[in-house]
Amino acid sequence: MIKKLLQNKWIKWSLLVLSGVIFLFLCFYTSIYFGFFGKLPNKNELSSLKQAEATQVLDKDGNLIGKYYIYDRQPITYEDLPQHLIDALVATEDARFYEHDGVDNKSLFRVFFKTILLRDKSSGGGSTITLQLAKNLFGRKKYRMFSTVVNKLKESFIAKRMEDIYSKKEILTLYFNTVPFPDNTFGIESASQKFFNKPTHKLTLSEAAILIGTLKANHSYNPRLFPERSQLRRDVVLQQMVKYKYLSPDRANQTMSQSIILDYQYFNHDLGLAPYFRAAVKKELNEILKKHKKPDSTLYDLYNDGLIIHTTLDSKMQFLAEQAMQEHMQSLQSDYEKSFGSTTPWKNNKELVDNAMKDLTIYKNYKSQGLTENQIKDSLSRKKDIELFEWKENITKKASSLDSLQHYLKFLNAGMVAIEPSTGAVQAYLGGIDYRYFKYDHVSQSKRQVGSTFKPFVYTTAIEQGMKPCSYFSTREITYTNLDNWTPKNASEQEDPFLNYTLEKALSTSVNTIAVKVLNEVGISKVVDQVRKLGISDSLSEKPAMALGTDGIKIKDLAGAYASYVNQGKAVKPYYISRIEDKNGNLIISFEPEIAENPAYTDYTRQVLLEMMKSTVEQGTAARIRSTYQLENDIAGKTGTTQDNKDGWFVGITPNLVAITWVGNDNYNIGFKTTALGQGANTALPIFAKLYQKMNQDVTFDPITKSKFEKPSEEVIQDLDCKSEKRDNILKRLFGKKKKKKKFKKGT
Structure with a gap:
């Protein structure tokens, strides 16, 4: 019978064609197996899988504040995966995961007969978790009309090899660490941090189901963009968990009644918390990593090696600082624009x-x-x-x-840095008002004229050179004939031209005429030497106008110098990075605070200057700290305003925090319309004041906000015990009405 059938030419040709097809398929299959369409990874290569990992940037308490990455990925271990997350994945993506060897033949037959032959699209796909993992790890290539078949077969070979090498737990871990989620996020840990601001092990059932639901279509089920659609998909995941006995119907219904609540974190470099700080850290890392190599002598890759960067930033303080800046700058910008009227x-x-x-x-x-x-x-x-x-x-x-x-x-910009004065550790960092539109960093890059914030350095030199705090200087203007008849003027006209102020009164009320006179007494070279001891290396003009802050100094350098007044006279160098670790937590390099070896001046001088700057807050140019903002903290400070109201400054000093704040227009040709609006007390001081108001409401900042200045020595108290001002005697008042002319000291 069979012989007769074989003699039938149609049957004979059909068998030959079928044999040829089978032979060609076997050749095709074998060619893929042996790498004709691209080499397949062998077991050794699969045993040492390596994926690009995002570098994490952490604050001082280990909280994630940003990343540097090409692909946003953070690996975790199996123990970090909550059981309901694993159950949700298996129930939704691969119900027979624990039974197959990487390729689910039953599912493939179902797909072939129901989906392909019967056109039943609801029958599901045949892809397993292991097959998806193979695709995630090695991607897909184009082979013209054979692309789907070649890629599927390659993935099946890889999947079977992986099942021989890895346990089911290890495959799940690899999968969760590599699977793509919405918003260019790779791996469950990155997705958990981005969408819910929490580590994976803290994901609730609803949150886990939301993320698993996005795997079907990253964009379509993105909970940030399409919350309603994402919620429906989450409910499908929960129903699948009920279907496969991973979840009780009651708990599923209870969870489905919950709305989606996201706590989305922008790890985009231009968005999120402290973007200027992260940019400054990145710039420094690029230099550091050139000098520290891996054990195999290759360079570390900031974007692929999953480094862990521990910084000094206090993310809570940073958040409050950004709030304070935004609240004030929005109001100030409105007043600024209104002040010009139609003459903008x-x-x-x-x-x-x-x-x-x-x-x-x-x-x-x-x-x-x-x-x-x-x-x-x-x-x-x-x-x-x-x-x-x-x-x-x-x-x-x-x-x-x-x-x-x-x-x-038209926009005003701002900069602020707050440091721990005993170490220089940067706690808060505002490089500008919005990194998306204003990339220039006013903390690390900008050198604006510092105005009256330079005056304490002049007075520090004077006290250090033996001048007594109760030395009196006339507020009257003087024309210096050997300086092209230069006449320093005060910010406001003095009502009484015959007044004389002590150094304390002159500094606290920021009298320009006296600052120049004190500089003339002590000599420019001595002031420059003193400033260098405070760690400021920026070039100085070394001219008399220097007393009024006409030189440009970086905010962070100014902060390091001012820290000396609450750090035993020792300046510090502000720093951002405390240590760098590899992805396994092994230390690559750590950094210690850079503190001046010797005090820049005596403790007597330090105490005197601190008392003078306390007076600035109590009754001087920064008095609105008390009157307007009602702050009762121990605070010393100094305001600063430059010529034509181009720059506004405030230095806030407390025992455990020193903050420098600047406000101005990036275009130096545009100043404030009036001094009342443009003075540092109105532009820069409120950011510091608002920050402190917010910190006062949070007990975690008590070590800073409730800290107290030490009591000054008896000698300092006695030397400051004098009337802050006195009038000229009758003879000077009668014969001293004309504006004085004199020469500035030679050799200064």
């Missing part, structure tokens, strides 16, 4: 706008291409949809590059 320089000063335009990168590019001025302006005047920063809410409108330039010229 960013709209009405053509020369200013043209000069700012020439600083634009796009302008320089056009210029290098040989375009004329008119052609460049035409190009920069073309309008398109642009998102523009505003304090209340960003706006999107049709605007040109020139429109955008004028829009951003």
Whole structure:
């Protein structure tokens, strides 16, 4: 019978064709197995899997504040995976996970007959967790019309090899560490931190089901973008868990009644907490990692090696500092714009706008291409949809590059750094008002004139050189004939030209005329020497106007110098990074505080200056710390305002925290309209004051907010015990009405 059938030419040809197809398939199958379509990883390679891992940036308490990555991935161990998370995955993605060897043949047959032949799309797919893991690890390539078949077969070979090497627990761990989640996030730990601000082991049942639900389609079920759709998908996951006996119907119903609540964390470099700080840390890391290599002598990769960076930042204080800055700057910006009325320089000063335009990168590019001025302006005047920063809410409108330039010229910016004075550890860091739109860092990069915040260094030198705190100086203006008739003026006209102030009164009320006179007495070179001892290496003009803070100094350097007044006279170098570890927690390098070996001045001088700066807060230019903001903390300070109200400064000193705050326009040609608005007490001081108000409400900051200054010595108390001011005698008042002229000391 069989012989007769074989003699039938149709049957004979059919068998030959079938044999040929089987032979070709076997050849095809064998070619994939032996690497004709790309080498398959062998068991040794699979045993030492390595994936790019994000570098984590932690605050001083180990809280995650940011990452550096190409792929946002943080590996964890099996013990970190809650059981309900594992159950949700298995029930939803691979119900027979514990029974198959990487390829579920039953599921494949079901897919073939129901999905392909019967067109039943509800029958599910045949992919297993191990197959998905193989795809996650090695990706897929294009092979024209054979892409799907080749990739599926390659993944099946890899999956079977992996099942021979790894236990089911290890496969689950590998899967959870590599699977992609929404928003360019890889691995369950990164997803948990990003969407719920918590480690994986603390995920609730609902949160676990939400994340597992996103695996079906990362974008479509993104809970940040589509919460309702994500909630429906979560409920499907819970129903699957009930179906496969991982969950009781009652608990599933209870969980399904809960709404989705996210605590989304932006680890995007431009967003989230402390973006300027993270940028500064990254810049420093790039230099550090060039000098410290791996055991195999290769360089560490900041974006792929999963390093752990421990920083000095206090994330709670940073959050409050950002809040304080935003609250104040929004209000100040409104007052600033109103003060100009219709005479706004960013709209009405053509020369200013043209000069700012020439600083634009796009302008320089056009210029290098040989375009004329008119052609460049035409190009920069073309309008398109642009998102523009505003304090209340960003706006999107049709605007040109020139429109955008004028829009951003109006904004005030800010910078602040708060350090632990005994070590220099940076606790809070505000480089600007919004990193997305203002990348320039005013803490580490900017050198703005420091105004009257320089005066304490002049008075420190004077006391150190033997001048008594109760020395009196006249407030009257003097014209220095050997300095082109330069006449230093005070911020406001003195009602009585015959007043004389002590050093304490002169500093606390920031009298310019006296600061210059004190500098003249002690000599410029001695002040410069004193400033160098305080760790400030920035170039100084070494001219008499230096007493008024005409030189530019970085905020962080100023902070390190001021720390000396509550650190036994020793300056510190502000630092950000405490230690760097590899992904396994092994120490690569640690950093110790850089504290000056010797005091920059005597303890007597330190105590005197501290008392003077306390007076600034109690009854001087920073008195609104008490009157307006009602702060009762132990605080010393110094305000600063530069010429034409271009820069506003405030230095806040407490026993355990020193903070420097600056406010101004990035374009130095634009100052405040009035001194009342632009003075440091109005621009910079409120950020510090608001920060302290917030810190006072949190007991965790008690070691800072409730700290007390030490009592000054009896000698200091006695030397400061004098009337703060006195009037000239009758003869001076009769014959001293004319403005004085004299020469500034030679050799200074």
